[in-house]
Amino acid sequence: MKYDFTTIMDRSGMDAIAVDKIPYENVQVEEGFSTIPMWVADMNFQTVPTIPEAMIERTKHAAYGYFEPRKEYYDAIINWHQTRNGVTGLTEEAIGYENGVLGGLVSAMNVLCSKGDKILVHAPTYIGFTHSMENNGYHLIHSDLKQDEAGIWRMDYEDMEKKIKEEHIHAAILCSPHNPCGRVWEHWELEKAMELYQKYDVYIVSDEIWSDLTLTGYRHIPTQMISEDARIRTVALYAPSKTFNLAGW
Numbered sequence: 100m101k102y103d104f105t106t107i108m109d110r111s112g113m114d115a116i117a118v119d120k121i122p123y124e125n126v127q128v129e130e131g132f133s134t135i136p137m138w139v140a141d142m143n144f145q146t147v148p149t150i151p152e153a154m155i156e157r158t159k160h161a162a163y164g165y166f167e168p169r170k171e172y173y174d175a176i177i178n179w180h181q182t183r184n185g186v187t188g189l190t191e192e193a194i195g196y197e198n199g200v201l202g203g204l205v206s207a208m209n210v211l212c213s214k215g216d217k218i219l220v221h222a223p224t225y226i227g228f229t230h231s232m233e234n235n236g237y238h239l240i241h242s243d244l245k246q247d248e249a250g251i252w253r254m255d256y257e258d259m260e261k262k263i264k265e266e267h268i269h270a271a272i273l274c275s276p277h278n279p280c281g282r283v284w285e286h287w288e289l290e291k292a293m294e295l296y297q298k299y300d301v302y303i304v305s306d307e308i309w310s311d312l313t314l315t316g317y318r319h320i321p322t323q324m325i326s327e328d329a330r331i332r333t334v335a336l337y338a339p340s341k342t343f344n345l346a347g348w
């Protein structure tokens with residue numbers, strides 16, 4: 100398999116938010132300067148060739164009607180989580196399909212919450228959480244991450260507990276690894292958070308979309324692996340969109 104990480108692709112005219120849409124009006128780019136698309140997280144190199152090959156092969160059968168994922172789909176997910184994250188006991192019944200992680204977040208919160216409920220989230224917060232939750236009638240309560248003596252961003256458990264109690268919180272979003280601060284949470288950090296959520300019966304939607312993209316030396320720990328209670332308290336969201344750069348697809 101040959102990967103191409105060096106060719107600079109011209110993405111202009113392909114409807115890419117990263118190059119064709121600056122999210123602020125009337126921005127003038129001075130001559131000699133170019134824009135750096137820090138408003139969207141996709142990549143400027145090609146995806147692995149086997150993916151377009153499989154897409155092209157499938158599209159040759161020109162019927163694109165309603166579908167039901169087949170057994171291989173579930174097996175691929177189960178194997179992926181087993182080999183990469185050491186997850187055991189994952190079953191087909193525990194896996195659902197959604198068109199995107201934010202759609203999955205909304206679906207999960209619509210089950211766990213009533214409209215108007217408050218949802219705990221760490222700040223800084225990925226803007227997709229803010230928009231999708233507020234547009235669906237939920238209110239976000241922010242608990243600021245705090246830098247420790249070494250400058251590492253940590254959860255502020257005291258603040259989380261205070262807000263869970265005061266704001267009557269029963270659902271939270273956990274972003275793991277965390278966007279935008281880039282932390283791959285350590286085991287003890289997740290354990291402490293899940294203990295708190297268990298204590299106050301808070302359900303968790305754990306967005307693990309970034310979990311395949313960790314730097315050497317770091318290991319992603321799925322939230323559901325923290326304890327037996329975490330396993331039943333967590334809806335975990337994963338996607339191939341970051342891992343293989345397929346968001347637009």
Ligand SMILES: Cc1ncc(COP(=O)(O)O)c(C=O)c1O
Nearest residue numbers: 140199200201225278308338340
């Ligand atoms: C933390 C996080 N969750 C979700 C998404 C978007 O996921 P999707 O396009 O599958 O809805 C992003 C995209 O940047 C993200 O950073």
